[in-house]
Amino acid sequence: MLSRRTLTKLALATPLAALTIRYAAAQVGTSSGTAPVAPETRSLDELHKVALAEGGNLIVYGGGDLPNGAAGMEAAFMKRFHGMKIRILIDRSKYQGVRIDNQLSLDRLQCDAVHILAGHYYDRWKAGNHLLPYKPAGWEEVYPDFRDPDATSVAVAVYAFSTLINTNQLSRADAPRDAIDFLNPKLRGKIALTYPQDDDSILYQFDRIVTQHGWEFVDKLMSQDVLWNRGSGVTRQRIEKGERSASFTTSGPLVPNPNQPTAFLLPTTDSFLSWAHPAAIFRRARNPEAAKLYLSWLLSPEIQGARRQWSVRRDMPAPEGLEPIIAYNSYPVHFRDFLRDRGRLEQFRDQLEQYIGPMQGTNPTNVVGIFPEG
Template sequence: MDVLTETKLSRRHFIQLTLAGSLALQASSHAFAQTTGSWASGEAPLLPLLTPEVETRTLDELHKTALAQGADLIVYAGGDLPNAQAAVEQAFKTRFPGMNIRILVDLSKYHDARIDNQLARDKLECDVAHLQTLHDYDRWKAEGHLLFYKPLGWEHVYPDFRDPDGAYVAVNVFCFSNIINTGLIPEAEAPRDALDYLDPKWKGRIVLTYPHDDDAVLYQFDRIISERGWGYMDRLMTQDVQWIRGTVPARLVVAKGDKAATFTASGPLTTPPDSPFKLILPKNDSFLTWPQTGAIFKAARHPAAAKLYMSWLLSKEMQEGRGLWPVRRDMSPPEGFEPVINYPTYPVRFRAFMQDRARIERLKFQMEHYIGAIQGQNPTQVHGLYPVGR
């Protein structure tokens, strides 16, 4: 099969999966609507969900409304590096003078547990959350915790990256693939597919994130094992791998030159010529992309600021300046890359993977048998139920 045919098939498969995902979401929304309303008659009436229209106010108009409501905003963001969103905080405050924003970065699996506990206490600290734990959003929607809102640019977002009723929407497309140290490995010799990392020449030169600590990394290993069998893990364990908590920390190990390569880290699609690291896509294997998804909570103390923030994240000025694939179909990817749907990567598969929590728990324990228990502290150094203190 030639490359053009493979590309067309991968794109067709993506579209088919997208349609299936959208239909499933519509069915879920329909079922949820059946459980709402008055039960006086003994039956659940079928009531339409009250979905909002797409936002029509400009960012400047939204800014004025947010200032009038108090100008504060707290965001819980998934990530594994302390203060990783500091540049976004500053950009928001520069773009919208008078606004006060705190974006607290922590592992998504800690943030979602934190949010669940806060909701149970009727004392929610964050207004907005954008996390890797995609399975939480449908649950939070069904439980009635999310504010239905369709930000500016909504109609341009890939359909599978948004809830049809406006409960949540993707704000970034993250990619996990090969990261190499450009000073240690010529690009032509870099490991790119899973089997490449088993070559003896890479022994002692690989850093990987614990798969039983990060569901996105676990998904990568699950894909490899489904294709190569558990024997892949047997051989990988002979490569003297450095196992680490956090995907950005793994990238930093490579960037510093302590290790030569990893396949469990994300980074910008393009980097400056003098960058110590570079992201390289596989030659043959599929790879992981997923829509980092955001939502506003009904219990948000400053919903106007939250709406401004979500609309700003989807704006062209934000989508084109981060070196990532845009979530919008009307925008071009970074130079040298095609639209994400043209590659052998299927975000809807990761979403389906995240829904099966029982299977994920089984996989985590299997990985622990191979690698051992997770070592090291939380890389974000964030602790406590109310870490911002609001």
């Protein structure tokens, strides 16, 4: 009988051809037998006019771990669509999902749309008929496995976690690329990481590492005097500020920012974490037309073609010097499957905490309550 470690290694070794077959299979029909939804044909300007007539307001719940982490996105949306007002409330995905569940049960849904990491919540909301089927403009160009066949959700961004270094403290030549490199004694006291028991994306990274290297890796990592943080954004800030030199549990700019002394580096041989970030509109949305405008804008060439990150669209080029996300040994769909197996996930999380210890610190977003927007 194959062990769990062997099975997972086989899954990670899935060739790109097999993944492409999954993409193709996702294009055939819908899973629920419901009437097909036609893709959006209105232009962004036409959607803008309808959204203004509706009232011009929009509330979105987004996933993240920095206070007001979507302020730039809010400003860009309101600059592009004059007269619109938008609030993108950022909080940890695990808190946003529970918050929305509570609001739905109380019939007092606050947000119109959502984009959080916790994909298993979308499964539940879809099963409960809470999501509004909608195919934003650009839907047909989205990788088929990045969208729900019944149009209840669609990925609007691709995020990735890999090595991030402070280039003032560590050269690219000396930078750790693969997980095992972080055990180098020269990096003792120079590593910042995010608590994996606090974030399913980080937990997935550790699951893959333990599968490949065993629990011995975690045991040795604990001797590296790691600076642990609540939130990948907090970890990134510590690297940017030079408080620590390297991390593998945060994101970074695919295109280097000349104003930041950091570099985001892909592994030499290891796979790395990436995921297709899903978005959805609720049937009970008070501003459904504004939500449709927002999702269509997020999928538009204006956003997806900016080449600052990998696109969810097949027709948009990758950032300069990189290939499309599906060309790498990352396989975003594997992370989605990991999120759905909550029993296994929770068991691994509890095991990992025995090595790392309980989390220290408060939720960095400072968002509290079931109805944080009043």
